[in-house]
Amino acid sequence: MNEIASFRTAGLPEAATDAADTMPHSIEAEQQLLGAILTNNDVFDRVASIITKDHFYDPVHARIYDVAAARISKNALASPVTLKTFLEDDEGLKELGGPSYLARLAGAAISAYAARDYAQMIYDLAIRRELIRLGRDISAKAARVEVTSEAREQIVEAEQELYKLAEKGTSESGFQSFLRAVTDAVQNANAAYQRDGGLAGISTGLVDLDKKLGGLHKSDLLILAGRPSMGKTALATNIAFNIAKAYKRGLRPDGSQGAVNGGVVGFFSLEMSAEQLAARILSEASEVPSEQIRRGDMTEAEFRRFVDAAKALEACPLYIDDTAALPISQLAARARRLKRTHGLDALFVDYLQLVRPATAKDSRVNEVSEITQGLKAIAKELDIPVVALSQLSRQVESREDKRPQLSDLRESGSIEQDADVVMFVFREEYYKEREKPGDHEMDKMATWQAEMERLHGKAEVVIGKQRHGPIGTVDLSFEGKFTRFGNIAKPWQQDGGREF
Numbered sequence: 001m002n003e004i005a006s007f008r009t010a011g012l013p014e015a016a017t018d019a020a021d022t023m024p025h026s027i028e029a030e031q032q033l034l035g036a037i038l039t040n041n042d043v044f045d046r047v048a049s050i051i052t053k054d055h056f057y058d059p060v061h062a063r064i065y066d067v068a069a070a071r072i073s074k075n076a077l078a079s080p081v082t083l084k085t086f087l088e089d090d091e092g093l094k095e096l097g098g099p100s101y102l103a104r105l106a107g108a109a110i111s112a113y114a115a116r117d118y119a120q121m122i123y124d125l126a127i128r129r130e131l132i133r134l135g136r137d138i139s140a141k142a143a144r145v146e147v148t149s150e151a152r153e154q155i156v157e158a159e160q161e162l163y164k165l166a167e168k169g170t171s172e173s174g175f176q177s178f179l180r181a182v183t184d185a186v187q188n189a190n191a192a193y194q195r196d197g198g199l200a201g202i203s204t205g206l207v208d209l210d211k212k213l214g215g216l217h218k219s220d221l222l223i224l225a226g227r228p229s230m231g232k233t234a235l236a237t238n239i240a241f242n243i244a245k246a247y248k249r250g251l252r253p254d255g256s257q258g259a260v261n262g263g264v265v266g267f268f269s270l271e272m273s274a275e276q277l278a279a280r281i282l283s284e285a286s287e288v289p290s291e292q293i294r295r296g297d298m299t300e301a302e303f304r305r306f307v308d309a310a311k312a313l314e315a316c317p318l319y320i321d322d323t324a325a326l327p328i329s330q331l332a333a334r335a336r337r338l339k340r341t342h343g344l345d346a347l348f349v350d351y352l353q354l355v356r357p358a359t360a361k362d363s364r365v366n367e368v369s370e371i372t373q374g375l376k377a378i379a380k381e382l383d384i385p386v387v388a389l390s391q392l393s394r395q396v397e398s399r400e401d402k403r404p405q406l407s408d409l410r411e412s413g414s415i416e417q418d419a420d421v422v423m424f425v426f427r428e429e430y431y432k433e434r435e436k437p438g439d440h441e442m443d444k445m446a447t448w449q450a451e452m453e454r455l456h457g458k459a460e461v462v463i464g465k466q467r468h469g470p471i472g473t474v475d476l477s478f479e480g481k482f483t484r485f486g487n488i489a490k491p492w493q494q495d496g497g498r499e500f
Contacts (some may be wrong), residue, residue: 002312003419004365005028009029012426021165022430023057023129023132024124024125024128024132024475025058025059025129026057026121026122026125026131026486027057027058028055029118029122029125030057030058030061030118030122031061031105031108031473032075032108032109032110032114032115032118032460033047033115033118033119033122034061034064034065034068034105035106035107035109035117035186036111036112036118037065037068037072037078037106037115038068038078038079038080038083038102038105038106038109039106039109039112041077041110042079042112042326043112043115044069044072044078046115046116046119047115047116047118047119048069050116050120050123051119051123051238053065053066053069053127054124054126055122055126055162056126057122057125057126057129059092059273060090060093060095060096061217061346061393063087063090063092064083064087064093064102064105065091066311067086067087068081068083071083072452072486079196079212080099080102080103080106083102083229084099084102087102093103093171094388107221107278114249119301121482123473127342128344129267129446130404131372134158134162138154138158139272141154141157144155145398148331150488151328152330153358155333156329158332159336159337160311160332160333160336160479161342169499177233180390182458188378196343196382200214200215200468201213201214201215201216201218201385202215202243202259202262202263202345202346202385203215203216203219203242203243203246203261203262204216204239204240204242204243204374205238205241205243205246206242206474206485206487207241207342207463207487208474208475208476208485208487208488209474211475212411212463212466212469212470212472212474213421213463213468213469215344216239216243216387217385217468217487218379218384219379219380219383219384220379220385220420220421220467220468221376221379221385221418221419221420221421222385222386222419222421222422222423223388223389223390223409223415223421223422223423224236224419224423224424224425225386225390225391225392225404225408225409225422225423225425226388226392226404226424226425226426227391227392227396227397227429228391230425230426230430231425231427231483231485232350232351232389232457233271233272233280233350233389233476234280234483234484234485235386235461235485236267236280236350236387236481237267237277237280237284237349238284238320238483238484238485239263239348239387240267240348240387241281241284241318241345242262243261243263243265243315243345243346244260244262244263244264244265244316244317244318245313245316246261246262247259247262247263247264247265247316247317248260248261248262249262250495251475252392257344258343258345261416262345262346263317263345263346263405264317264318264319264338264342264343264345264346265317265318265342265344265345265346265347265348266280266319266321266335266346266347266348267290267318267319267320267321267332267342267347267348267350267460268321268323268326268331268347268348268349268350269320269321269322269350270322270323270324270326270349270350270351270354270355271350271354272322272350273287273322274320274321274322277320277322278320280310280483281313281318282306282310283314283480283482283483283489284484285309285457286302286305286306286308286309286405286480287313287482288302288305288306288312289481289482290481290482290483291481293306294415307402307476310500317342317343318474319338320344320376321334321493323367324354325354325356326355326356327355327356327357327358327377328355328356328357328358328370328371328374329358329374331349331374331378332377332381335347335378335382336381336382339382340382342385345384346384346385347378347379347384347386348386348388348389349375349383349386349389350385351388351389351390351391352368352371352372352375352388352389352390352391352415353368353390353391354433355371355375357370358370359373360372360463365414368414368415369418372388372414372415372417372418372419373414373418375388375418375451376418376419390409390415392404392408392424393409393452394410395408396408401472402426402428402431403424403426403428403460403462404424404426404462404464405424405462405464406422406464406465408424411437416465419465420466421465421466421467422460422463422466423461423462423463423464424461424462424464425460425461425476426453426459426461426462427458427459427460428458428460429457429458430437430464431454431456432448432451432452432455436448454478457476457477457478457479457486458474458476458477458488459474459475459476459477459478460476461473461476462464475488476488
């Protein structure tokens with residue numbers, strides 16, 4: 001046993017000594033790496049992206065690395081002589097012989113070329129130790145049979161911790177420097193600049209909506225609300241399909257592999273079945289009315305178009321989960337699993353009020369608050385946009401102007417507070433249709449018909465809240481028979497009456 005290992009286990013009870021020895025570690029690799037850095041500071045740049053001080057098994061080594069990293073980051077020399085000043089009073093270092101131990105580290109370093117391999121080894125062993133710690137925590141929690149802690153909840157918690165470990169390499173991210181945050185912001189701006197259309201986020205496929213939102217931004221919670229029959233699900237399905245259809249994998253600006261256009265989409269359909277949702281998407285793609293698809297009432301040409309659309313879309317990375325009444329904890333666990341197995345770039349939830357809280361609350365407002373906070377947490381943890389649909393209260397119907405506003409959101413406090421973007425789908429045509437006068441009222445009928453003609457096939461998306469940009473209204477076209485929203489042509493964009 002080497003000198004540091006002897007120091008660490010001296011005076012410990014036998015059981016504790018055995019536990020320390022069984023934890024995966026390599027003191028020799030840590031010594032070689034530190035020695036290489038103290039001999040040649042350029043080595044630090046090669047290993048800084050792999051490990052941090054938290055990956056070292058020996059706390060003394062962690063402190064030496066931390067001080068050396070701080071010196072090198074300031075373009076100052078990190079050597080046994082310069083580090084001596086900062087570590088002279090370190091009790092752990094005194095146990096190992098004081099500052100002379102730093103000189104021994106530098107003297108014992110074999111070569112700098114293997115430093116990256118040592119760093120990778122230290123990192124891998126740190127992950128193994130973290131896995132052992134997580135395993136022990138899971139085992140200890142499972143052994144304690146408590147009324148407040150259900151087995152299913154423990155599975156979700158364990159999966160969440162393992163996911164964090166797999167994604168980040170550590171179970172806690174903690175604070176990050178402003179420099180790193182600024183670098184990420186510049187990379188996002190550069191990606192937007194390089195991308196067609198200059199979008200910071202994922203394109204919805206609807207040009208005017210993209211201009212207003214800048215696309216769907218990572219880590220954002222977007223609420224899409226509306227009264228029944230306004231087309232919430234249709235718009236969400238359209239956007240999800242547009243994202244999945246545009247999916248292209250490649251090398252991102254940060255050097256990682258992933259979606260460079262469009263993305264992999266997860267769709268939690270708590271109201272409609274997966275088959276019904278697929279029929280809507282196929283109706284849009286094949287331009288066969290959805291009610292004809294349901295009845296099987298299609299001509300041969302329409303059926304051929306329908307089958308061709310199905311073949312073209314079978315490889316589309318759109319994953320649908322139609323499990324009813326999912327608790328928010330299960331929803332999060334399934335989203336994590338999808339990202340781990342197939343990737344995940346955008347998540348849709350239809351709709352918010354059908355998600356169950358993890359535990360029953362004393363009021364519906366508190367339950368919805370837990371659900372919206374959970375959805376925002378998923379967006380931040382998985383670093384993806386989450387689009388959640390929401391119902392509006394009936395007070396819209398009692399107003400003269402039926403255009404929705406933030407106060408119309410059911411249990412609006414928490415939804416409005418947690419969301420980064422709140423959008424409302426509004427089709428005035430729906431309400432105007434129900435104001436049809438009697439056949440004997442000729443003047444009113446003429447006015448009504450003129451109004452219906454003006455409103456036909458038009459919809460609005462009212463942006464009531466947006467953290468990243470302006471609020472306002474976006475005009476869209478709506479084809480009810482195909483349940484399809486589209487870009488609406490402006491007068492100056494007309495090309496023989498065609499919309500584009």
